[in-house]
Amino acid sequence: xxxxxMSLVSLIVLILCTSAPISATNFFDCPAIFNFxxxxxxxxxxxxxxxxxxxxxxxxFFNRSTGRFSDGRIIIDFIAQSFGLPFLSPYLNSLGPxxxxxxxxxxxASTIKIPNSIIPNGMFSPFYLRIQYIQFRDFIPRxxxxxxxxxxxxxxxxxxxxxxxxxxxxxIGQNDLTGGFFGNVTIQQVNATIPDIVNNFIVNIKNIHSLxxxxxxxxxxxPIGCLPLILANFPSAIKxxxxxxxxxxxxxxxxxxxxxxxxxxxxxxxxxxAITYVDVYSPKYSLFxxxxxxxxxxxLVACCGYGGEYNYDNRARCGETININGTRIFxxxxxxxxxxxxxxxxxxxxxxNKIVFDQISxxxxxxxxxxxxxxxxxxxx
Ligand SMILES: *[C@@H]1O[C@H](CO)[C@@H](O)[C@H](O)[C@H]1NC(C)=O
Ligand SMILES: *[C@@H]1O[C@H](CO)[C@@H](O)[C@H](O)[C@H]1NC(C)=O
Ligand SMILES: *[C@@H]1O[C@H](CO)[C@@H](O)[C@H](O)[C@H]1NC(C)=O
Ligand SMILES: *[C@@H]1O[C@H](CO)[C@@H](O)[C@H](O)[C@H]1NC(C)=O
Ligand SMILES: *[C@@H]1O[C@H](CO)[C@@H](O)[C@H](O)[C@H]1NC(C)=O
Numbered sequence: 001x002x003x004x005x006m007s008l009v010s011l012i013v014l015i016l017c018t019s020a021p022i023s024a025t026n027f028f029d030c031p032a033i034f035n036f037x038x039x040x041x042x043x044x045x046x047x048x049x050x051x052x053x054x055x056x057x058x059x060x061f062f063n064r065s066t067g068r069f070s071d072g073r074i075i076i077d078f079i080a081q082s083f084g085l086p087f088l089s090p091y092l093n094s095l096g097p098x099x100x101x102x103x104x105x106x107x108x109a110s111t112i113k114i115p116n117s118i119i120p121n122g123m124f125s126p127f128y129l130r131i132q133y134i135q136f137r138d139f140i141p142r143x144x145x146x147x148x149x150x151x152x153x154x155x156x157x158x159x160x161x162x163x164x165x166x167x168x169x170x171x172i173g174q175n176d177l178t179g180g181f182f183g184n185v186t187i188q189q190v191n192a193t194i195p196d197i198v199n200n201f202i203v204n205i206k207n208i209h210s211l212x213x214x215x216x217x218x219x220x221x222x223p224i225g226c227l228p229l230i231l232a233n234f235p236s237a238i239k240x241x242x243x244x245x246x247x248x249x250x251x252x253x254x255x256x257x258x259x260x261x262x263x264x265x266x267x268x269x270x271x272x273x274a275i276t277y278v279d280v281y282s283p284k285y286s287l288f289x290x291x292x293x294x295x296x297x298x299x300l301v302a303c304c305g306y307g308g309e310y311n312y313d314n315r316a317r318c319g320e321t322i323n324i325n326g327t328r329i330f331x332x333x334x335x336x337x338x339x340x341x342x343x344x345x346x347x348x349x350x351x352x353n354k355i356v357f358d359q360i361s362x363x364x365x366x367x368x369x370x371x372x373x374x375x376x377x378x379x380x381x
Contacts, residue, residue, distance in 0.1 A: 025377045025378065026377060026378045027374045027376065027377045028165065028376055028377070028378075029083065029373075029376065030083050030085075030165070030166060030215065030375065030376035031085075031159075031161075031165050031166065032085070032100075032101045032102040032158050032165070032167075033076070033079065033080055033083070033085065033088060033101070033102035033166060033167050033168075033169055034102055034103055034105070034166050034167075034168050034169070034213070035076050035088055035102070035103070035105060035106050035168075035169045035170075036105050036106055036129060036132045036133070036168070036169070036170050036204075036208075037076075037106035037110065037132075037169075037170055037171035037172040037219075038107070038108060038110040038111070038125070038171065038173075038174060038175050039069045039106075039108030039109060039110075039175075039346070039347060040069075040075065040171045040174070040222075040347065040348075041074065041075065041106040041170075041171040041172075041219075042067065042068065042069065042074075042090070042104070042107055042108045043066065043067065043068055043074070043077065043088050043090055043104045043106070044066050044067025044089075044093060044104075045067065045090035045091065045092045045093070045104060045105070045106055045107035045127070046067065046107040046108040046109060046125055046127075047065075047066075047090075047108075048067065048090050048093040048095075049092045049107065049125075049127070050119060050120070053065045053066075053067050053068075053069070053319060054318075054319030054320070056304055056318065056319060056332055056333035057069065057070065057071065057304075057318060057319055057344075058070075058071065058072065059071050059072075059333060059337075060072035060337055060338070060349075060350050061073050061350055065319070067090070069108060069343070069344060069346070069347040070347055070348065070349060070350055070353065071303070071304070071333065071337040071343055071349050071350050072337075072349070072350025072353075073350050073353060074347075074350075074353050075171070075219075075280070075353050075356060076104070076106075076169060077353075078354060078357035078361075079167075079169065079217075079357065079361075079372065080101075080102070082357075082372060082373065083167075085101040085102065086098065086101055088101075088102050088103060088104035089103065090104045090106075090107075091103050091104060091105045091135055092107070092127075097156070098156050099143075099156055099157050100156060100157065100158060101158065101162075102166065103136070103139065103158075105127070105132040105135050105136055106132070106171070106172070107125040107127045107132075108125060109124050109175060110124070110125040110127055110128050110132070110172060110175060111124055111125075111129070111175045111176045111179060112128065112172055112173055112176050112197050112200050112204070113128065113176055113196070113200050114128055114130070115128055115179070123179065123182070124179065129200070129201065129204045130204060132204075133204050133207050133208055136208060137207075137211055140163060140211060140212075143157040143158065143160075144160070147160065163211070163212050163213070164212050164213075165214075165215075165376065166213070166376075167215050167216075167217055167375055167376050168208060168215060168216045168217070169216075169218075169219075170201075170205070170216070170217070170218045170219060171219040171280075173197065173201065173221045173255055173259070174221045174222065174224060174252075176193075176197045177194075177197075177221065177224060177251055177252065177255060178224060178229065178230070180193060181230065181233075181248065182233070187247050187248070187251060190251055191251050191254055194251070194255050195258055198255065198258040198259050199262070202262050202266060205218070205266065205275075206266070206269075206270070209270055209273055213273075214272065214273055214274060214378060215273075215274040215276075215376045215378075216273060216275045217276050217372070218259070218263060218275070218278060219280045219360075220255070220256040220259055220277065220279055220280055221252050221255050221256060221281065222252065222280055222284040223244060223249045223252055223281055223284055223285045223288070224248050224249065224251070224252050225237070225240075225244045225245035225246060225247070225248030225249035225252070226242070226243075226244035226245075226249065226284075226285065226288045226299075226300060227342065227345065228300065228301070228302045228305065228311065228312035228345035228346075229346045231243075231244075231245060231300060231309075232308055232309070232310045232312040232313065232314075232345070233314070234248070242288045242289055242299070243288075243300050244288060244300070249285075252281060256279070256281055260367060263275055263277045263367075264367075272378075274376070274377045274378065276366050276367070276368065276370060277366065278360050278365060278366050279360070279365040279366070279367075280356055280365070282365055283355065283356045283359035283365060284348070284352075284356055286359075287299065287352055287355065287356075288300065291341065294355055295338075295339060295351075296339055296340060296351075296352070297339050297340070298340065301340070301342065302318075302342050302344055302345040303333055303337050303342060303343050303344070303349060304318035304319070304331065304332065304333045304334065304337075304343055304344045305331060305344060306322065306329065310345065311334075316329075316331045317331060317344070318331055318332075318343070318344035318345075319331060337350070338350075338351045340352075360372070361373070
């Protein structure tokens, strides 16, 4: 076909497309991912900033500890792989990062709100959500500078057009809730802070949007009352029929309700943004309801841990060597992590993460109900 005929065809296609209804959308493959969050989405950020995690973290897939809190891949890894993209390098990784298809700003122990106690003296990551936003804000002009300079570093950063086309993913909020539970406050008091936590979350999403982000994939929070972290530390909690701490899960549910409502409002406030709310709570909870169906046993017992009914003790972290009455004990993995839901008492195994990923990527748990492979879209209003 001659170039002139080609452009005629293009013109006709263009006319046909632009006459589509006003809410038409244009789907494309996400070329990059910018991720924000906490340990459920950390691919090695906290480990890069402070100290390496030890094996058996990473044993199943990587055969080395990458800084992920799991035996293998986490949900953000499956998301990247589903787009044919490499695993995300942590922003804080100074050794050999490759940011061509995205960056991971998530660090374990991050909160949405400013933390009142930070590592190494306290419990939380200093890189809470606003700092992650600021790191991203600074990243954009710095990549432009490097791109303009050329050379080897210019081959390791995203193309300029990726910032508007990328998928912006979020998994954060659990630590704001658990931080409350471990503080000297009641469940109801933690619950009452949720509207403020969610408002804070929204402010950060708006800030990231104002830098040109358009497609958002935002996870809600999981059933914290099913985690050994909660079950072992609050033994008198009322249990549901699956053995999960009922009221703690209700706090997760209230967070999720407020988040879903706030994102519905955000779609009105930011009409050009593609905002997907992703319910990870339901697929995670269904693992505890029906462990056998998914090939799991001992649903509430940590695979890598030590002590008690839930194989969990705050003082015996996965991969550490502890001293019990003068005997040194290595806190290692259970025999087959692939038959377990919970990895270390707070995080999920690769096998569980894969099942949750498979379910959320279909669109059955998202609002609006779009599958992951259509999450990058542009409204043509
Ligand atoms: C895993 O790593 C260990 C050393 O840490 C090595 O001996 C072993 O061969 C590795 N296994 C695989 C499958 O790469
Ligand atoms: C960085 O990642 C991209 C995409 O995976 C790859 O094509 C490129 O070779 C990588 N660069 C280096 C220096 O490894
Ligand atoms: C916890 O709260 C109770 C009641 O508000 C108070 O009496 C107590 O001193 C507090 N304990 C700590 C360790 O802050
Ligand atoms: C949390 O607060 C909401 C709104 O006041 C309420 O409906 C819900 O029952 C509360 N949940 C818990 C566990 O206190
Ligand atoms: C340590 O020894 C004490 C006294 O013999 C005993 O009561 C306790 O259960 C032991 N702790 C563990 C974790 O085995």
